Amino acid sequence: MKDSFGRTIDYLRLSVTDRCNLRCRYCMPEEGVSALGHGDILSYEELLRVARAATVAGVRKIRVTGGEPLVRRGIVDFIGELSALPTRPEISLTTNGLLLAELAGDLKRAGLCRINVSLDTLREDRFLRITRREGLSRVLDGLRAAEEAGLTPLKINMVPIAGENADEIVDFARLTLRHPWEMRFIEFMPVSADVGYPPESRFPAAAIIEELSRLGILLPISRSGPAGPARLFHYAGSPGRLGVIPAVSEHFCGECNRLRVTADGRIRPCLFSTEEIDIKTALRSGASEEVLLEILRGAVQVKPERHRIGEADFSQGPRGMQGIGG
Numbered sequence: 001m002k003d004s005f006g007r008t009i010d011y012l013r014l015s016v017t018d019r020c021n022l023r024c025r026y027c028m029p030e031e032g033v034s035a036l037g038h039g040d041i042l043s044y045e046e047l048l049r050v051a052r053a054a055t056v057a058g059v060r061k062i063r064v065t066g067g068e069p070l071v072r073r074g075i076v077d078f079i080g081e082l083s084a085l086p087t088r089p090e091i092s093l094t095t096n097g098l099l100l101a102e103l104a105g106d107l108k109r110a111g112l113c114r115i116n117v118s119l120d121t122l123r124e125d126r127f128l129r130i131t132r133r134e135g136l137s138r139v140l141d142g143l144r145a146a147e148e149a150g151l152t153p154l155k156i157n158m159v160p161i162a163g164e165n166a167d168e169i170v171d172f173a174r175l176t177l178r179h180p181w182e183m184r185f186i187e188f189m190p191v192s193a194d195v196g197y198p199p200e201s202r203f204p205a206a207a208i209i210e211e212l213s214r215l216g217i218l219l220p221i222s223r224s225g226p227a228g229p230a231r232l233f234h235y236a237g238s239p240g241r242l243g244v245i246p247a248v249s250e251h252f253c254g255e256c257n258r259l260r261v262t263a264d265g266r267i268r269p270c271l272f273s274t275e276e277i278d279i280k281t282a283l284r285s286g287a288s289e290e291v292l293l294e295i296l297r298g299a300v301q302v303k304p305e306r307h308r309i310g311e312a313d314f315s316q317g318p319r320g321m322q323g324i325g326g
C-alpha cells in the first residue's frame with residue numbers, strides 16, 4: 001500500500017492484548033490501567049482476518065505486540081496461524097521476556113521468525129523499581145531460551161531514563177562484545193501523560209551515542225533490507241551490534257512503513273495518532289475481505305507525514321504504550 005506521501009506501507013504491528021505482567025514506569029501507571037474486557041478485544045479469528053486482509057494489501061511483515069503478547073492464552077497457535085497465511089508473511093514478536101523460557105521453543109516451531117526482548121536494567125533492585133515487579137532472572141533465562149530456540153537475530157530494547165538506568169548503557173553495550181545480539185537504545189517517547197517520568201527524563205540519542213563511545217569507537221553499519229527505526233553501529237571485532245532509535249530527536253518518519261492495530265480493533269495510522277479508525281465494527285457485522293481492505297487502505301491514506309512531538313500542536317492521547325503496542 002502507498003500512503004499519500006509516497007511511502008510503502010508493508011509492516012503491520014498487531015497488538016493482541018493491553019494486559020501486561022509488568023508495570024514499566026515509562027509505559028503505564030501502576031494503577032488505573034483499564035484492562036479491556038473479553039468482548040472488547042478482538043478474538044484471534046478477528047485478528048487473523050485483519051492480518052489476512054493486510055497481507056492481501058501488501059503487508060509482508062507482521063509484528064505481534066501488546067501489552068504483553070505472551071500473557072494471552074493461545075498465543076502459540078495464533079502465531080502458527082499467522083505464519084501459515086497464504087502470502088507467508090514474516091512474523092516477529094516483541095515481549096518483556098518473562099514467559100519466554102517456557103514458550104520460546106513452541107513459538108519457534110509455530111513459525112515465529114524473530115523476537116525482540118525489552119530489558120531496561122541488569123540489576124535486580126532496579127528491575128523491581130522500573131517494572132514495579134520482580135523477574136530479572138526469568139528474563140535472562142528467556143533470552144537464553146530464545147537463542148537456543150533459534151529466534152535470532154535477537155534484539156534487546158532498552159529505554160534509558162536519566163537518573164534511573166542511563167548509567168547502564170555501557171553495561172548493555174558490553175554484551176555485544178560477547179553475544180551476537182542487537183542491543184537497541186530507544187529514546188523515551190512522551191506518549192501518555194499518565195506515566196511516571198516527565199519529558200525531561202528523556203535521554204536523547206546524542207547522549208546515548210556519547211555513552212556508547214566510552215566503550216570503543218562506534219563503527220556505523222549501513223542498513224540493508226527494509227527500513228527500520230534504528231541507526232546501527234558496532235565495535236571492531238564484536239559479534240553483536242548496537243542500535244539507537246532516535247524516535248523523538250531525529251524522527252525517521254520519512255521512511256515509515258508501519259500501520260498499527262490495537263487489541264480493541266482500532267487502526268492507528270501513526271504511533272502518535274490522535275485519529276483511530278474502527279475496524280472492529282466491520283469485523284463484527286460480517287464484513288467481507290474487500291470491505292476490510294477498503295478500511296485498511298483508507299487508514300493508510302490518512303497516515304500523517306510525521307509525529308509532532310515538541311511542537312505546539314502536539315497532544316498526548318489517552319492510551320499508554322501498552323494500549324498501542326509500541
Ligand SMILES: Nc1nc2c(ncn2[C@@H]2O[C@H](COP(=O)(O)OP(=O)(O)OP(=O)(O)O)[C@@H](O)[C@H]2O)c(=O)[nH]1
Nearest residue numbers: 092094116155157186228229245247256258271326
Ligand atoms: N516513533 C516510532 N517508534 C517506533 C516505531 N516502530 C517502533 N518504534 C519504537 O521502537 C521501539 C522498538 O520497537 P520493536 O517493537 O522492537 O520493533 P522494531 O524495532 O520496529 O522491530 P524490527 O525493526 O522489526 O526489529 C519501541 O519503543 C517502539 O515504540 C515507529 O513506527 N515510530
Ligand SMILES: C[S@@+](CC[C@H](N)C(=O)[O-])C[C@H]1O[C@@H](n2cnc3c(N)ncnc32)[C@H](O)[C@@H]1O
Nearest residue numbers: 027066067068094095096118157188189321326
Ligand atoms: C509497549 S511494549 C509491548 C511489548 C512488550 N510488553 C515489551 O515490553 O516488549 C513495546 C515496546 O515499547 C517500548 N516502550 C514503552 N513505552 C515507551 C516509551 N514511553 N518510550 C519509548 N519506548 C517505550 C518498550 O520498551 C517496548 O520495547
Ligand code: SF4
Nearest residue numbers: 020024027067096322
Ligand atoms: S513496556 Fe511492555 S512490559 Fe513494560 S509495561 Fe509496557 S507493555 Fe508491559
Ligand code: SF4
Nearest residue numbers: 253256270271306307
Ligand atoms: S512517529 Fe508515526 S510517522 Fe513517524 S515513524 Fe513512527 S509511526 Fe511512522
